[in-house]
Amino acid sequence: MALQAVKGMNDVLPDEVARWHRVEALAREVFGAHGYREIRPPLLEVTELFERSVGDTTDIVQKEMYTFENRSAERGDAKRLTLRPEGTAGVVRAYVEHKMWGQSDEHRFYYLGPMFRHERPQKGRFRQFHQVGCEALGMPGPGIDVEMLSMLQQFLTAAGVGGLYFQLNTLGCPTCRAAGLAALKAYFEPHRAALCADCQRRLDQNALRVLDCKVEADQALARGAPTVLSSVLACTQGCGDHYRAVRAGLDALKVPFQENPLLVRGLDYYTRTVFEACSSELGSQSAVTGGGRYDRLVEEFGGQPTPAIGFALGVERLLMLQKDVVSARGPELSVVVAEESARSSAMVLVQGLRARGTWCDLDHSGKSVKSQMRRADKAGSTWVLVLGGLEMQAGKATLKNLRGGASKDVALEIDHIQAVIRSATPGAPSANP
Numbered sequence: 001m002a003l004q005a006v007k008g009m010n011d012v013l014p015d016e017v018a019r020w021h022r023v024e025a026l027a028r029e030v031f032g033a034h035g036y037r038e039i040r041p042p043l044l045e046v047t048e049l050f051e052r053s054v055g056d057t058t059d060i061v062q063k064e065m066y067t068f069e070n071r072s073a074e075r076g077d078a079k080r081l082t083l084r085p086e087g088t089a090g091v092v093r094a095y096v097e098h099k100m101w102g103q104s105d106e107h108r109f110y111y112l113g114p115m116f117r118h119e120r121p122q123k124g125r126f127r128q129f130h131q132v133g134c135e136a137l138g139m140p141g142p143g144i145d146v147e148m149l150s151m152l153q154q155f156l157t158a159a160g161v162g163g164l165y166f167q168l169n170t171l172g173c174p175t176c177r178a179a180g181l182a183a184l185k186a187y188f189e190p191h192r193a194a195l196c197a198d199c200q201r202r203l204d205q206n207a208l209r210v211l212d213c214k215v216e217a218d219q220a221l222a223r224g225a226p227t228v229l230s231s232v233l234a235c236t237q238g239c240g241d242h243y244r245a246v247r248a249g250l251d252a253l254k255v256p257f258q259e260n261p262l263l264v265r266g267l268d269y270y271t272r273t274v275f276e277a278c279s280s281e282l283g284s285q286s287a288v289t290g291g292g293r294y295d296r297l298v299e300e301f302g303g304q305p306t307p308a309i310g311f312a313l314g315v316e317r318l319l320m321l322q323k324d325v326v327s328a329r330g331p332e333l334s335v336v337v338a339e340e341s342a343r344s345s346a347m348v349l350v351q352g353l354r355a356r357g358t359w360c361d362l363d364h365s366g367k368s369v370k371s372q373m374r375r376a377d378k379a380g381s382t383w384v385l386v387l388g389g390l391e392m393q394a395g396k397a398t399l400k401n402l403r404g405g406a407s408k409d410v411a412l413e414i415d416h417i418q419a420v421i422r423s424a425t426p427g428a429p430s431a432n433p
């Protein structure tokens with residue numbers, strides 16, 4: 001039987017790659033303009049990193065991580081390794097490991113790449129998926145929360161997301177959250193037997209997680225639950241003021257948001273502001289982006305106390321929302337070899353053109369000129385150059401335009417050929433995508 005890709009892990013085929021490039025280029029442009037610099041942590045980390053940050057009561061850590069024993073038995077090597085299920089933990093680990101707080105007060109990072117979660121595959125949910133994420137470290141005030149959401153709005157709008165809205169909540173700090181958690185636990189306790197087995201355990205470990213349960217009956221109960229919002233708004237450490245300032249800032253910048261006191265996010269490291277960017281066009285997996293503040297994580301990883309906020313967006317979900325088609329481009333030029341005696345000089349010419357950035361195609365089949373022309377057309381080439389002994393001897397040939405433009409006589413010189421091609425298609429990108 002033919003082998004297939006692992007369930008939930010998708011190939012990105014060449015025809016689709018142009019869309020990925022476009023999202024990645026837009027991320028570099030928009031996040032770069034806001035001062036974010038790329039960071040590339042490894043895909044494999046020690047398991048404990050995620051247990052301590054994402055949290056060992058979360059679905060991600062309890063059910064979804066690809067964890068395995070390390071092969072190496074060298075002393076000091078971690079025993080268990082995990083394919084990263086998300087990017088924040090690795091970025092914070094790198095920040096602490098390289099003592100980056102010493103270099104400046106504020107740091108802005110972005111990352112792009114695959115994440116791995118053993119979830120049940122469905123529309124918009126995969127086991128290998130890709131995130132673009134941003135993390136801003138060292139900024140305690142609400143200004144960066146507002147700036148981040150406004151940046152996301154700019155990015156997602158430019159990426160073609162329709163029906164965009166943000167959901168906003170605050171989880172406060174451990175102190176003010178405690179009162180809310182106690183009320184939450186008291187609310188669920190009489191319904192303990194009706195909760196799913198996971199939620200019965202969650203009730204003892206972290207009652208907030210019950211609000212995040214995907215089981216319909218538990219969700220129905222959660223809808224009537226008290227939230228931590230009222231105790232956070234009364235926080236003596238300023239959590240309420242922070243939240244009010246974020247709301248006012250979003251209003252001032254006209255970033256549309258809905259408050260959702262049931263939004264708790266599926267990771268344990270959050271404090272204060274949490275948010276998701278959703279699209280009404282995505283159906284049940286409506287979140288295209290999720291994020292929030294994690295003011296204590298750097299310290300928990302052994303670094304200096306450093307407030308932080310970040311988000312990650314799912315590239316596959318974003319692409320599902322884009323309606324326009326990025327048409328695949330073909331080569332700028334196909335060289336057709338009419339006589340074998342001309343092949344080696346034709347190859348020298350093609351080599352030179354490619355070295356100078358012209359996307360150039362050369363048929364190696366040895367088939368008839370007609371068949372090579374057909375192939376050039378099918379490949380989507382704009383121009384064709386037919387080379388035989390006569391053309392080589394004369395040092396000139398005719399550039400035929402396959403897309404309805406006028407043909408041109410050219411000298412068989414790289415500069416001249418390039419100049420004709422580019423002047424006829426101004427703005428044409430030069431390199432193969």
Ligand code: HAM
Nearest residue numbers: 086088125126129287288289290291292310311312314
């Ligand atoms: P998250 O909400 O777990 O947050 O994931 C962020 C985004 O990744 C989701 O909104 C979704 O678009 C995408 N995503 C998650 N799981 C899947 C999946 N199985 N298949 C397809 N797409 C998926 C985080 O990962 C946090 N690290 C975000 C963050 C950064 N918070 C602070 N900084």
